[in-house]
Amino acid sequence: MSALVGALQAASSSWTAAGWSTGTLVPLPVMVPLSAAGLTLTLWRRPRLQRVVSVTALAVVVAVSVALLFVTDDGPVVVHVGGWAAPVGIDLVADRLSALMLTVSSVVLLLVLLYSLAQGNDDSDDPTEHAPVSIYHPTYLVLAAGVGNAFLAGDLFNLYVGFEILLAASYVLLTLGGTGARIRAGSIYVVVGLLSSVVFLIAIALAYAATGTVNMAQLAERLPEIDPTVRLAIQLLLLLAFGIKAAMFPVSAWLPDSYPTAPAPVTAVFAGLLTKVGVYAILRTQTLLFPPDERVDDALMWVALLTMVVGILGAVAQDDIKRLLSFTLVSHIGYMLFGIALATSSGAAAAIFYVVHHITVQTTLFLVVGLVERRGGSTSLDRLGGLAKLAPGLAILFFVPAMNLGGIPPLSGFLGKVGLLEEGARQGTALAYVLVVGSVVTSLLTLYAVVKAWNKAFWQEAPSSVPTDTTLPRGMVAPTAALVVLGLGLTAIAGPLYGYAERAAGALRDGSYVQAVLPPGGADTPSQRAATTGEDDG
Template identity: 80%
Template sequence: MSYGVQTLVPLPVLLPLFAAGLALALYRFPRAQRVISVVTLALVLAASVGLLIGADSGPVVVDVGGWAAPVGIDLVADRLSALMLVVSSTMLLAVLLYSLGQGIADDADDSVESIPVAIYHPTYLVLAAGVSNAFLSGDLFNLYVGFEVLLAASYVLLTLGGTGERIRAGSIYVVVGLVSSVIFLAAIALTYAAAGTVNLAQLSQRLPEIDPDVRLGIQLMLLLAFGIKAAIFPLSAWLPDSYPTAPAPVTAVFAGLLTKVGVYAIIRTQTLLFPDGRVDDVLMVLALLTMVVGILGAVAQNDIKRLLSFTLVSHIGFMLFGISLASEAGMSAAIFYVVHHITVQTTLFLVVGLVERRGGSTSLDRLGGLAKVAPGLAILFFVPAMNLAGIPPLSGFLGKVGLLEAGVTEGGALVWVLVVGSVLTSLLTLYAIVKAWNKAFWQAPPEDLPEVTMPATMVGPAAGLVVFGVALTVAAGPLYAYTDRAASTLMDGRSYVEAVFPGGAERGQGQSDKVGDTAKVQDDDPAPASPTAVPSSDATTGGTP
C-alpha cells in the first residue's frame, strides 16, 4: 500500500472541518462560502474514490497524531467504509449543488422561503465531517464523537428558518438523539470496564474472553443505541414527524444518509465484535416488524414527504434482514441495498422538493395534473420511485433478489416468514408509490396550478442523481462483486485486526475463530490484505494498554 493512499484517509474528516471554519469566518461573503463548500466536497469525493481503490487491496490505517493503537485513535478505511464514503460524498455534493440552485432561485423570488446561507454552509460541512468520521472510526469512542457531531449539525439544519413546526420537530429529534447518545456512552463505559479497551480490533479479541452475559448486555445496549439512530421499529416513531418539516435539501440528506450511519454501525459491531449470532433471531423479528409496520404507515399517508419517510423506515428492515442472516451472501446483499437506498431515497426527496415548488404543496389532495404541465418532472419522479418499489431490472429489484436468495439459502422457519414479509413489503411499497403517482401526476388538479419556472440549477442535480441511480443498475455486476469482497472481509475480520495491529495482537489468548490463526490470513482472504499504518516514532504497534 502506497503512502499516498494513507494520506487520503483523514482527508474526508479534516477537509470539511477546515472548510467549515473558513466558511464561518467568511459569513459576510456568501459567494465565497458556496465556492468553498463545493470545492471541499468535490475533494472529499475524489479522496473517497482513491480510498475505494486503495482499500480493495486491504484495510488502510492511519494513527492519528502518530500514536498507534490501542493508545491512540485509529482511522481505518476498509472496503465497506470506503464504499460508504464514496456514496455519501456523492450524495452530499449533489444535495449541496441542489441547495445552491434553490438559493439562487429563491433570491429571485421573495415570496419563497430561502435557506439562511451564512450558517447553512459551515453546518453542512460539519455534518459531512461527522458522517466521514463515523465511517472511518476505528474505536467506539471516536464513533460516538462522529454521532455527536452529526447530532449537533443536524439539529441546526433541521431548524433552519426558525418556524414553530421546525423547532418542535427539532426538539423531538434532539431529545431522541440525546437519549441514544446516553445509551451509547453507557455502553462504551461498560465495554471499557469489561474489556479494558474501546479499540474495535482489540475488542474483537478481548470480548470473547469476558462473561457471556456481560458481552450480551454490551451487545444489546449498542444495538439499542444504533437502532434509535437507524430508526428500527419500535424506535422509529420520531422519524416521520421530524424529517418532512425541514427544507428539501436537508430532508434529502437526512433521509439518505443519517439512518444509514446507524446501519453501518450495526454492521461493523455485529460482524467484528459479536460474530456468535446470539441475537440474530431478535434482529430477524425486528427486521420483519420494521418492514411491515413502516410500509403500513406509508400506505396510510396522504403527503408525499411523510409517505417517503415511512418507506424509509420500512426499507431499513431490508438492510436488517441481510445483517440478521449472518452470512456472506446476506451481508453482501445488505451492503448493496444500503448503497441503493441512500441513492434512491436522496433522489426522491430532492424531486419532491421540485414537486412542492411546481405544485405548491406536498399534500396529495392539493396536487394533480403534474404529468401534463411538467412531464420532465414526472419522469424524474417515476424512475427512482419504481426503483424504490423494486421494479426489475432496477437496482432495488436486484438488491431485494439478493436478500431473498440469501434468505432462501439460509433456510429456517423464521427466515421464511421474513422472506414472505419482504415480498409483501415490496408489493405494498409499489402500491403506495403508485397511489402517490396517480394523485400527484394523473388526477385532475383541485385548482389551476400557477405558472412556475423550474430552475435548471435545481433540476440538474436531481436529474444527475436519477442517472446515478440508473448507473447502479448498469454497474450492478461490478458493484455486487465489490460488496461480496467487502462482506467476505467483514465476516472474517482478520485483515482488519492485522491492519490495526501489524503482526498480530494478543494472539492465542482465547480469541474467537473470527480473528484466529494468523497463518491463514493470506490463504482465506479472497483479496489478500496489505495493511499499512502511518509510521510513528512516538508509539509502537501491537501492544496492549
C-alpha cells in the same frame, strides 16, 4: 472499468513513489470538510466565496473517496492519529465497506449541496424560508465531516464523536428558517438523539470496564473471552443505540414527524444518509465485535420484519408525499436489518448493496418532492394533480426512482431484494421464510404506495390551486437528474458493484481488519493487555 482500475492503481503507485503513502488519503474525508467549515465561517460576508469553498471541498472528498475505493480493495488502510499506534491512540480505518459508504455518501452530499444552492438563489427574497448562508455552509460541511468520521472511526468512542457531530449539525439544519413546526420537530429529534447517545455511552463504559479498551480491533479479540452475559448486554445496548439512529422498529416513530418539516435538500440528505450511518454501525459492530448468536440474530430478524411491515403500512395510509416517503424510509431499513440478521457473508453483501441503492434512490425521491412542492405548491396528494401534463420532465424524474424503490426489475432495488430473498431461502429456517414473505409483501405495498402518489400527483385532474406558470430552476433540476442517472447507473454496474459488496462482506469476519489495526504481529498479548487495563500479567 478495467481501464479505470488500472489508471487508479497507477496513480496510487505514483503517489507512493513520490513519497506519499495511501494512508495520507484516509483523514481527508474528515479534515477537508472541517477545514472548509472554518473557512466558510470566516467568509460569512462573502456568500459567493462560501459556495465555491463548499463545492470545492465536497468535490475533493468525492475524489478522495473514489481513490480509497480502489486502494482498499487490496486491504484496510489504517492511520494512527498523532503517530500513536493502537490501542493507545485514535485510529482511522478505511476498508472496502467504509470506502464504499464514503463514496456514495460524498457524491450525494455534493449533489444535494448543488441543489440547495440553486434553491437558495431562487428563494433569496424569502428570508423566512431559508437560513443565512453564513449558517448553512459551515453546518453542512460539519455534517459531512461527521459522516466521514463515523465511517472511518476505528474505536467506539470516536464513533460516538462522529454521531455527536452529526447530531449537532443536523439539529441546526433541521430547524432552518426557525418556524414553529421545525423547532418542534427539531426538539423531538434532539431528545431522541440524546437518548441514543446516552445508551451508546453506557455501552462504551461497559465495554471498557469489561475489556479495558474501546478500540474495535482489540475489542474483537477480547470480547469473546469475557462473561457471555456481559458480552450480550454490551451487544444489546449497542444495537439499541444504533437502532434508534437507524430508525428501526419500535424506536422509529420520531422520524416521520421530524424529517418532513425540514427544507427539501435537508430532508433529502437526512433520509439518504443519517439513518444509514446507524445501519453501518450495526453492520460493523455485529460482524467485527460479536460472534454469531442465534438469540440475537433471531431477535433482529423479528425487528427487521416489524420495521418493514409497520413502516410500509404507515406509508400506505399517508396523503402527503413527504410523510409517505418518510414511512417507506423506515420500512426499507428492515431490508438492511434482514441482511445483517442472516449473519452470513452473502446476507451482509446483499445488505451492503441495498444500502448503496437506498441512499441514492431515497435521496433522489426527496429532491424530486422538493421540485413537486415548488411546481404544484404543496406536497399534499389531495391538492396536487395534472403534473404529468404541466411538467412531463418532472414526471419522469419521479417515476424512475419510484419504480426503483418499489423493486421493479431489472433496477437495482429489485436486484438487492433478490439477493436478500435468495440468502433467506438458502438459510431455510422457518423465521427466514417468514422474512422472505414479509419482504415480498413489503415490496408490493411499496409499489402500491408510490403508484398511488404517482396517480394523484401526476395523473388526476389538476385542482385550481395548482399553479400553471411556475418554472423549475435548472440548478435544482440538474442535480436531481444526475441522481436519477446515478440510480440507473447502479443497475448498469450491478455486477461489479455486487462483487465489491461481496468482497467487503467477506472481509468483515476474516480478521484482516484486526491485523491491519493492531501492532505488528497483530496479537493482543498479555503485556499489551496489562498496559491498557493496568493488570499484572501474573
